[in-house]
Amino acid sequence: MITQNMQDKESNNLNSISIGNVKIHSNVVSAPMAGITDYVLRKLIRKYSKDCLLTTEMISSEALVQREDCHIVKTDDEEIPVSFQISGHKPHLVAKSAQILADKATIIDINMGCPVNKVMKATDGCALMKSPDVAASLVRAVKEVVDLPVTCKFRLGINQNCINFIDFAVKMQERKNGGRCFRDQTLRQYLCCKHLLSIGAGNQDY
Ligand SMILES: Cc1cc2nc3c(=O)[nH]c(=O)nc-3n(C[C@H](O)[C@H](O)[C@H](O)COP(=O)(O)O)c2cc1C
Secondary structure (H helix, E strand, O other), rough: EEEEEEEHHHOOOOEEEEEEOEEEOOOOEOOOOOOOOOOHHHHHHHHHHHOOEEEEEEEEEHHHHHOOHHHHHOHHHHHHEEEEEEOOOOOHHHHHHHHHHOOOOOEEEEEEOOOOOEEEEEEOHHHHOOOOOHHHHHHHHHHHHHOOEEEEOOOOOOEEOOOOOOHHHHHHHHOOOOEEEEEOEEEEHHHHHHHHHOOOOOOOOO
């Protein structure tokens, strides 16, 4: 559960965030960005913000279990607090990845919002919003093997006719001590946005 610090609530300021038993002494969380939030960028961000929550790029569980030492997992103590984001749809692989990352990570985040075609086709990312039971099984599997808060990043829903983020969030929290984080866009809005971009209008997203 993500909660605002009590003292901050009184002053109506969000100066710190608690995620499970982890307290972030900052109101800044870097967005996980594949190909962008790598070790070098995280080091740079940390130079300017001592306390913000850093996030890694999305790390494929299928790839990580085959090659535990891949460069994408490089980190050091200066990065703490840092959330490692895992993608996948197979509980045993996502759990194994969480185990591999457990001694580096402050938080384990599961990607449930990526709209990219090849990710969706693999039934990872936002495709998990169509299968809340599978998504919940990933959270459960990770919670069973690591003693860290688990967060999920997802969208409002798949499209305007399927806005399921509340039920989805409740389901992801069936196991306590995790957190949640969601986007204010549906997958469909992302795709429309991309279409607009291609004709020269609209906001950029990924
Ligand atoms: C190049 C790029 C790569 C991204 N990669 C990821 C990713 O790996 N995992 C993820 O959850 N979100 C990813 N995102 C989405 C961002 O984390 C963020 O949600 C999005 O840019 C919208 O942020 P905003 O609403 O603050 O603009 C990516 C975004 C961009 C632009």
